[in-house]
Amino acid sequence: MKQLLIFVMLSLVLQVKAQNGYDWQKDIPYYPASVKQDAYQQSQCRLDIYYPKNKRNTTTIIWFHGGGLKAGKKEIPEALMNKGYIIIGVGYRFSPRVKAPQYIEDAAAAVAWAFQHIEQYGGSASRIVLSGHSAGGYLDLMLTLNKKYLRHYNIDADSILGIVPFSPQCITHFTVREEQGITPLQPRIDSLAPLYHVRKARPAILLITGDREQELYGRYEENAYLLRMLKLTGNTQVQLYELQGYDHGGMAQPAFPLLLREVKRLSGN
Numbered sequence: 001m002k003q004l005l006i007f008v009m010l011s012l013v014l015q016v017k018a019q020n021g022y023d024w025q026k027d028i029p030y031y032p033a034s035v036k037q038d039a040y041q042q043s044q045c046r047l048d049i050y051y052p053k054n055k056r057n058t059t060t061i062i063w064f065h066g067g068g069l070k071a072g073k074k075e076i077p078e079a080l081m082n083k084g085y086i087i088i089g090v091g092y093r094f095s096p097r098v099k100a101p102q103y104i105e106d107a108a109a110a111v112a113w114a115f116q117h118i119e120q121y122g123g124s125a126s127r128i129v130l131s132g133h134s135a136g137g138y139l140d141l142m143l144t145l146n147k148k149y150l151r152h153y154n155i156d157a158d159s160i161l162g163i164v165p166f167s168p169q170c171i172t173h174f175t176v177r178e179e180q181g182i183t184p185l186q187p188r189i190d191s192l193a194p195l196y197h198v199r200k201a202r203p204a205i206l207l208i209t210g211d212r213e214q215e216l217y218g219r220y221e222e223n224a225y226l227l228r229m230l231k232l233t234g235n236t237q238v239q240l241y242e243l244q245g246y247d248h249g250g251m252a253q254p255a256f257p258l259l260l261r262e263v264k265r266l267s268g269n
Contacts, residue, residue, distance in 0.1 A: 002089035002120035012148060020082065025121075030090075040071050045092045045106050047113065049058045051086040051121040059127040059161070059267040060086040060118055061259070064136030066166075069103055069175040070094050073136070085263060086123045088114055089153035093138075100176045101193050103151055107139040111160075112153035129263050130163040133252050134216075135175075137168025141194035141226075144203055162237075162266045163209065164259045166252055167209045170194050170222035184217065195222075198229045204237035205230065206262045210251035211244045 026048045039047070052058060061080060065072040075090035081087065092106035116126045129182050130140040139242060140163045147157040172193040174184040182188060189195050207227060212220035220242055227240040241258060243251045 022050060022052055022082065028113075030110045033110075035103050035109075040097060040232075041093060044091050045109065046091050047110055048076055048089045049086065049121060050081060050089075051123070052084060053122075055084075055122045057124045057127065058084070058086050058122045059129060059263055060088060060114060060123045061129050061131055061263060062088045062090060062114055064092070064107060064130070064132030064139045066132065066134030066136050067094070069135045069138075069173060070096075077256065079253065080260070083260055086118065086121055089138075095175050095179060099179050100148075100173075101142075104139060104142050104192075105152075108143055108149035108152065111143060111150060112155055114153055115153070115159075126159070127161055127267060128159075129161050129167065129266065131259055133166040133255075134168070134248065135173070137165025138164040138170075138173050138194065141168050141170065142192075142197075144198060144201060144205070145194050145197035146191075160203040162204035162206070162262065164206045164208065164262050166255045166259075167215065167219050167248055168194070168207070168223070169219070170226040171251065172196075173217070174217070187218075195226055195229065198226070198233055200234040201230075204262070204266060205213055205235065205239075206258070207238070207240040209240070209242055209256045209259055210246040210248050214241060214247040215251075218246040 027046045030047050031045050065075050072091040076087050090110040092103050114128055118125060132140050144157050144160060144163050148158045172188040172190050176192045177188055207223045209215055209220045209223050223240055227238060230238045243254050245259045246254060
């Protein structure tokens, strides 16, 4: 009964927000109809879109949830609502039911959907920012630095306006390593690591982590090394913020204002 009441109250809150100059569309399948899918892919590979009414050329934030590539659900973070932006929350498949790189391919398909359809919602394909927490941040980096995933849809990753990953894994993700029989404390940098694909990239990159002493494993240090390598390869629009006093899970809330400030800067308003 308590869970039902919470669900009803949340639904009412969302309805009020939707009426306040915004609309929703939920559970949109993002893979092309031509792609043969099993029941699991059909259920997971969907997105929600929250968008301001009667606006044009609006910046879009695509949000990938966390969960270690093993769990979670698509979401529109409340901290991003009612801020004048289009927000897309993406669902994707999980390990061990699928293995790398299938969840990265899911993320690419969702971004491709946005490029192809965002104008219908008042957005612009030239104003798309990727963000997400933890595993979601890892997906941001993989799509941006390894251009092959979006190239599959004839999209240049350098056409992304910017990325703001929250506490992303920069070496090979620990779940990917687990699939390979490697323990979480044994680092690896292979083709499934963002660091493996360091290059001079056009999108602005804002890396955000929690406190280095409270973060998951060596997450701050991974990001600091990625920052250094990106700078050495000629990237000038790259920064790293360490949110002192916040652990891996808690760093998301103070990171949202930094995301919104970066999106405002990139949007030029």
